[in-house]
Amino acid sequence: MKFGGTSVQDAEAFARVAAIVAGEQENSPVVVTSAMSKVTDALLNAFDLAKKGEVENAILSLDSHFERHKAVARELTNEAHQRLFQVELDFAEKELGDLLMRVSRRSLPLQMLKDAIVSYGEQLSSRLLAFVCAAKGLNARHADSRRLIVTDDEYGSAAPIRDETEKLIQLELQSLINAGEIPVMGGFIAASRSGETTTLGRGGSDYSAALVGAALKAREIQIWTDVTGVLTCDPRICSEARTLKTLSYEEAAELAYFGAKVLHPKTIQPAVDLQIPVRVCNSHQPQEKGTMILPSSQATSRLVKSIAYKKGITILHITSARMLGAYGFMSAIFQIFERHRTVIDVVTTSEVSVSLTLDNTDSLEAVVKDLQRIGTVDIEPNQAVVCVVGSGLRDTSGVAGQIFTAIADFNISLISHGASSVNMTFVVEENVVKDVIKRLHDEFFK
Ligand code: ADP
Ligand code: ASP
Ligand code: MG
Numbered sequence: 098m099k100f101g102g103t104s105v106q107d108a109e110a111f112a113r114v115a116a117i118v119a120g121e122q123e124n125s126p127v128v129v130t131s132a133m134s135k136v137t138d139a140l141l142n143a144f145d146l147a148k149k150g151e152v153e154n155a156i157l158s159l160d161s162h163f164e165r166h167k168a169v170a171r172e173l174t175n176e177a178h179q180r181l182f183q184v185e186l187d188f189a190e191k192e193l194g195d196l197l198m199r200v201s202r203r204s205l206p207l208q209m210l211k212d213a214i215v216s217y218g219e220q221l222s223s224r225l226l227a228f229v230c231a232a233k234g235l236n237a238r239h240a241d242s243r244r245l246i247v248t249d250d251e252y253g254s255a256a257p258i259r260d261e262t263e264k265l266i267q268l269e270l271q272s273l274i275n276a277g278e279i280p281v282m283g284g285f286i287a288a289s290r291s292g293e294t295t296t297l298g299r300g301g302s303d304y305s306a307a308l309v310g311a312a313l314k315a316r317e318i319q320i321w322t323d324v325t326g327v328l329t330c331d332p333r334i335c336s337e338a339r340t341l342k343t344l345s346y347e348e349a350a351e352l353a354y355f356g357a358k359v360l361h362p363k364t365i366q367p368a369v370d371l372q373i374p375v376r377v378c379n380s381h382q383p384q385e386k387g388t389m390i391l392p393s394s395q396a397t398s399r400l401v402k403s404i405a406y407k408k409g410i411t412i413l414h415i416t417s418a419r420m421l422g423a424y425g426f427m428s429a430i431f432q433i434f435e436r437h438r439t440v441i442d443v444v445t446t447s448e449v450s451v452s453l454t455l456d457n458t459d460s461l462e463a464v465v466k467d468l469q470r471i472g473t474v475d476i477e478p479n480q481a482v483v484c485v486v487g488s489g490l491r492d493t494s495g496v497a498g499q500i501f502t503a504i505a506d507f508n509i510s511l512i513s514h515g516a517s518s519v520n521m522t523f524v525v526e527e528n529v530v531k532d533v534i535k536r537l538h539d540e541f542f543k
Contacts, residue, residue: 099306102134103323104380108172115233128281129306132218147200174232208252219283227281240280246287255295266312303361311367321380326388345394351520355484356407394488401541402487410480416450417472433467481530491518503540
C-alpha cells in the first residue's frame with residue numbers, strides 16, 4: 098500500500114491512512130509512504146539556497162515543515178511516541194544543517210548531498226506514519242528503505258539492483274510480516290552498494306512500492322493518491338474526466354511514460370514481471386474502487402482509453418543530405434545521445450532528416466554541438482507531447498483521422514503511430530496543449 102504526498106499532508110490525512118491500513122490488516126500489508134506534500138520541493142529549494150551560499154535561509158526555510166510533522170505527532174500519537182519522534186526530528190534538523198553547510202562549502206559531491214538532503218522527506222514521514230499506525234493499535238514497525246532497496250550510484254535517479262533488493266526485502270520484511278507486524282517504510286529513497294543514500298527520481302515512491310510488492314510476490318500493489326484512479330485525462334485540465342475501471346499494463350505504461358503523473362513510469366515493470374495487479378485508488382475517498390491495472394486489456398466499447406500529455410519538451414531536427422541512401426547515420430546520432438546520457442522520447446525520420454524529442458535538456462548544448470558534425474540542427478523548445486492511449490489503436494481504421502480532424506486547427510509537429518499498438522503520439526506547442534487535450538476529450542468521451 099503506497100500513500101502519496103497529498104495522502105499524508107496533515108493530521109487528518111495521516112488518520113485516514115491509518116484507518117485504510119487498519120482495514121487491510123488481515124491481508125498482511127506493507128506500507129510505503131511519500132514525504133508529506135510539499136516537503137520534497139522544500140528540501141530541494143533548501144539545497145538550491147545552500148548552493149548559492151544562503152545556508153541560514155536554507156535552514157530557516159525548513160522550519161514550518163518540521164512544525165507540520167510535529168503537529169501531526171501531537172494530534173495523533175501519545176506522549177511517549179511524541180518524545181521519540183522529537184528525537185528523530187532533532188536529529189534530522191541537525192543533520193540537515195550539517196548537509197546544507199557542506200553544500201555551500203562543496204565539501205562533498207553536490208549530487209550526493211542533494212539525495213542525502215531530499216531523503217529526509219520520506220525518512221521523517223515514514224517514521225511518523227509508523228508511530229501514527231501504532232497509536233491506532235496496529236502492530237506497525239518502521240523499516241529503513243535504505244537498508245532494503247539497493248541501487249547504482251546515479252544520484253537523483255538511481256536504478257535499483259533488482260536481485261539484491263529482492264533478497265534484502267525478503268529477508269528483512271518477510272520475517273516481520275510472518276510475525277504479524279506491518280512494516281512502514283519511506284518510498285523514493287534507497288542506498289547504493291557503498292551505503293550512500295540515493296533516490297529513485299521524482300514521483301519514485303510508486304516505484305518503491307512496486308519493487309517491494311514484486312519482491313514479496315504481493316497479491317496486489319495499491320497506489321493511494323488524491324484522485325479516484327487513472328482517469329480519461331488529467332482532471333486538472335478536464336473536470337469531466339472519468340475514472341477507468343481497468344487498464345492493461347501496456348496502456349498504463351504508455352500513459353505514465355507520456356505524462357499521466359498519477360503513476361510513475363517505472364512502477365509497472367516489477368508488476369508486469371510477476372503479473373501482480375496494480376490498483377490506483379483515492380485515500381480521500383477510500384470506499385471508491387479506483388482503477389485496476391491488469392495484464393491484459395478488458396474489452397470496452399471505447400477504443401480510446403485515456404489522453405496524457407507532457408510539457409517542457411524540446412524538438413531537435415537533424416538534417417543532412419549525406420543521409421540519403423547511406424547507412425550508419427541513425428546509429429551515429431543515437432550514440433551521441435547515449436554519450437550524453439540523454440533520453441529520447443519520440444522519433445520520426447525521413448530520407449534526409451531525423452526529428453526527435455527530449456524532455457531533459459541538461460546536456461542540450463553538448464548534444465547539439467556533437468550533432469552539428471553530422472548535419473544541420475534546428476531546435477524547437479516549449480513543446481508538449483500528447484499521447485492518446487487505447488488497446489488496438491494501431492489496428493483500427495479511422496482513429497487517426499478522428500484525432501486529427503478534431504484538432505485540425507492546431508499545428509502538429511511530429512507524429513508517431515504504430516510503434517506501440519496502444520498509442521498514438523504527437524507533438525504540439527506547449528501553449529495550446531490544454532486546448533488540444535480538451536478538444537480530444539470532448540471528441541472521445543462526450
Ligand atoms: P501522489 O502524491 O499521490 O503520488 P501525484 O500528484 O504524483 O500524486 O499524482 C496524482 C495526480 O496526477 C492527480 O492529482 C492528477 O492531477 C494527475 N494526473 C495526471 N494525469 C492523470 C490521469 N490520467 N488520471 C489521474 N490523475 C492524473
Ligand atoms: N517525495 C518524492 C517526490 O515528491 C517521491 C514521491 O512522492 O513519490 O517526488
Ligand atoms: Mg506521484
